[in-house]
Amino acid sequence: MWETTVDGRVLHFHLAGINNQNFIMRDEETGSWWQQITGECVLGPLKGRRLKQLDHDELTFAAWKRENPQGRVLRPDPKVAAAGGYAPADWEQRMKSVPVATTLADPNAVLPARTLIVGVEAGGASKAYPVDALQKQNPIIDTIGGVPVLVLLGEDGKSVRVFDRRLDGRTLEFFRKPDSNELLDAETGSAWDFTGAATSGALAGQRLRKIYSLKDYWFDWKTYHADTGVYLLGAR
């Protein structure tokens, strides 16, 4: 999710190519090429500039609608829909068999190339959390670049959010209450929801700072985050 104003001018983007399976976009105004995953201009008059990143969520429609009943939703283009252009519901499964093109020496090192991960950047470092690890262990309590983080999977088993565990100078630990599955912090026993807000207990009304995260394929994340860490179950 990018802001498209650069130097006071709104840029208009078009799909212009592909770079190791991450797309390149071209702005009408200068003809520069931009990398989608980083928002960085890689070629042309604006080379080296970066689009300002805006926080976004990647959620199931049901989870989003519950939190945002008054929101608006992008409609399909009737012509593209009629021509069957849009991805089928099971497209993520189908993508698994698409060949990988990458400059990585071994795209299957550490994880199979098309493993779905949640990529997180914090404290100048980055880390990838395999979605299937998160489905087995939810939440994941971790530290990235010195920043204590909470990686949280929604009730739907698909939506993911990442939060900074620091609140008013203390670092919170989280666990699930075995009988009710409620998310509690170990320090005060307050209950927390998927928006990162405490709903009851001593911290009720408090909110954790959300950290940017991106759902991606492992090889794509690794290509553009060469120094990324990986969270593996049983590794800590």
Place this chain on the structure above:
Amino acid sequence: MKRWLLFILVVLLTLAFVVVPVFLIQPFRPQTARSLEVGYELRRWSPWLTIATAALSLALVVLIWRGSRRWWAKALAVVLLVPVGASAWFARQNHFEWMFKPLSNAAYAPAGEVDFVNDDDMVLAVERGGERVAYPVRLMAYHHLVADDVAGTPLLPTY
């Protein structure tokens, strides 16, 4: 004979201006910084380069036509103008937008009236100044980018 040689070289060069970037910037082949740069420069200059080589080709065909008595040689020269013209045309196209048509007149529905997204479909969501928007991933995986304005901020969700 020299005219023919030059003409065929110019035709091949014209084709290369458009074929090389298509080959370099394709999904099922890795890109290096260098191949990306060559692709960019060719895409950038090919509209002009192809016009220049098309003009040169036309001049050469006129010379070949005047200098030749064989009808089939004249015909061949004229036929070879077709790939030259096609290259000049292609240099002005964005073939990526043939595959993934851009959403130029994006329309939106209120969350409560949506019947085109399943509950367990993923959406990209943004919130800005109290305005909340969801972009269904199945649509974004096709269009890849959609220009929007959320609470006065020009935005670009990408997928």
